[in-house]
Amino acid sequence: MTDHPPEYDVDQLDNQYFAEAFPDADSPAELYRQVYKYTDCGAYLSMQIEYYKTIEPDGFNDLPFDKLVSEWVHSDALRRLGTWKDLDEKGVLIVAMMVGSVVEGVDQCTESIEVEAKQLDEEPEEFNNRFYVALSEVEREAEAIWSETHGCETCAKHFGIDLDGELSPVWTDCPDCEANGRVV
Numbered sequence: 001m002t003d004h005p006p007e008y009d010v011d012q013l014d015n016q017y018f019a020e021a022f023p024d025a026d027s028p029a030e031l032y033r034q035v036y037k038y039t040d041c042g043a044y045l046s047m048q049i050e051y052y053k054t055i056e057p058d059g060f061n062d063l064p065f066d067k068l069v070s071e072w073v074h075s076d077a078l079r080r081l082g083t084w085k086d087l088d089e090k091g092v093l094i095v096a097m098m099v100g101s102v103v104e105g106v107d108q109c110t111e112s113i114e115v116e117a118k119q120l121d122e123e124p125e126e127f128n129n130r131f132y133v134a135l136s137e138v139e140r141e142a143e144a145i146w147s148e149t150h151g152c153e154t155c156a157k158h159f160g161i162d163l164d165g166e167l168s169p170v171w172t173d174c175p176d177c178e179a180n181g182r183v184v
């Protein structure tokens with residue numbers, strides 16, 4: 001017997017929500033693979049999970065009890081979560097995702113953008129929309145960092161910058177790298 005409407009029961013939340021939000025990905029690891037592959041900046045993906053952990057009796061408590069714990073799982077480690085369905089079977093719930101990028105060569109990071117799951121308020125498609133808006137923002141930032149720092153020798157000459165001492169922005173009219181910059 002519950003004394004409140006079932007939609008307010010936290011136990012009603014499950015990872016099927018994410019299976020619906022991302023119909024092309026059957027698992028967190030697959031979603032990460034897609035995010036990494038389909039962004040120019042090779043974005044990373046982290047997920048915040050929550051689950052109940054049984055705390056065994058010790059000097060402070062006589063009986064075992066269940067404690068809600070929360071942790072972030074990052075990129076390649078997402079593989080250990082299995083599929084969305086595995087997570088439901090294990091009683092582990094994803095409560096938020098986070099995307100960001102580390103720009104190659106300069107180790108500058110974009111902002112990490114957290115996308116909180118609001119299962120009670122949003123349809124899966126809405127979560128999907130917010131997720132991809134966040135990912136586009138990460139791409140935009142990563143591109144901005146890249147074009148501030150990856151100018152080639154000709155770009156640098158155009159701006160009067162000595163590449164031995166500093167990095168050059170990419171010159172949008174550069175005839176050599178054609179505004180693609182160079183790998184640093």
Ligand SMILES: [Zn+2]
Pocket residue numbers: 151152153154155156170171174175176177178179180181
């Ligand atoms: Zn150039």
